[in-house]
Amino acid sequence: MQYVTLNNGLEMPQLGFGVWQVPDEEAEPAVAKALETGYRAIDTAKVYENEHGVGRAIAKSGIARDELFITTKVWNSDQGYDETLKAFDASLERLGLEYVDLYLIHWPTPEFDDYVETYKAMEKLYNDGRVKAIGVCNFNIEHLQRLLDECDVVPVLNQVECHPYFQQHELKKFCQDHNIYLEAWSPLMNGKEVLENDTVRAIAEKHGKTSAQVIIRWHLQSESIVIPKSVTPSRIEENFDVFDFELSDDDMDKLAGLDRGQRNGPEPSEMNKR
Template identity: 60%
Template sequence: MATNVPHLTLNNGVSVPQLGFGVWQVGDDEVVPAVETALQAGYRHIDTAAIYGNEAGVGRALAASGIAREELFVTTKLWNAEQGFDSTLRAFDASLQRLGLDAVDLYLIHWPVPAADAYVDTYEAFERIHAEGRARAIGVSNFQPHHLERLLGETSVVPAVNQVELHPFFQQAELRAADAAHGIVTEAYSPLASGKGVVDDPEVVALAREHGRTPAQVVLRWHLQLGNLVIPKSVTPERIRENFDVFDFELSDADLARIAGLDRPDGRVGADPDHMNAGAPA
């Protein structure tokens, strides 16, 4: 069922389904049926994080699915409070235990946490985890170009992915260009702007009407055609399936240009990585 999902090849040769399923703000019990529904719909790429508190539920759903491990792509993330070399290694072991896995496909630093100034040491622990084969790929989340430049200058493994807030109101062209210059795939979280009006925007609604699709499907299709990894999140079975049904239509260059015009300087709906220090290690 998942064969029609395009895959992107990361800079270390690992293949990842371009459309994944995010589980932010989904409780540990609620996440089990949500992931089960996603897997039944055809998703094979699941994105969680230690701070979400639902790694165990994700693991239960994966185990119950009967889907072969090599067909699944599982991402989790290190929370801010665990940054630092030794604490990262301990936190990763705990994530694996909760997930019930021997390895993850992608491990990300959740935020750069500038107040802690620990992301270089943290990433060196990621490099060890990667060398040991316990994470097939490693990367970062919410890293600005200047964070990436420092990391690239002081470590040896180029991040495979940079997962950032990205949607039509906040298109991150400069950041996407910086990622691409280093062979880093950009992954979009909050791809529909977390309910902040993207799917109600008149231009998006008009495009949806023209294509006989929902506004959410149009926006997800835009992400795919930009070349982003994208991880929509829902707990509603109909919406989970609808978000996956985006592979049998295309937006024209003119359509893409209309969406490009929606970018706005105040479009960010989440935290600013340069000032996000919640949970910073003491």
């Protein structure tokens, strides 16, 4: 396992396990398999409706709590200062934990203009020691800049859609300039056509690896944090088996050339679903 050091000094596994769209009853065996495989970072959210299953897997794992890195998120309908504090308590109860390592705002929902107050509530949770780090998801540069201008704690990371067809260069540069990590969700483009790309497949064949392993390795070597998701045991293992090879500079250049600016998820400024 490789770790990165966040801007508050906290160490975080660079490769984690995501559970988006995993039903609660499937989350427990999937997370159990991930922990057995070697993952130590688990990424969930209130809106995924699987915090109970994630918590059960953690409780049964026998792994010391301080060896795990657990992330969850406040959903759009729970934003606002008091609402965020209540939502955090509810997530903590569902997870069966005394603290979480990382708490994130799921979307900025700028139409409702409450993400600053939400973040200030998260600063309180951080200052009270109930979370070890705070950050955001799906924030564009203007949303991040407002937090930097109006709040005290710099987010440790910004979790956004990122894959070879949507590489987020401008946003990543802004984050790097402010010591904020970029964390990639949908790192394999939801298993869509990027896995069948001829360039990716040729690089995979050269290394004796799969396309998914090459893309995860590309994220790691691009200094991003990455959280692939699967409920298939063999793929959970495959996605973790990426520490025994290295992409060459030529490989990295070829993969950099695949960027199409092709976003699959919502544009953050337009995502205002409650």
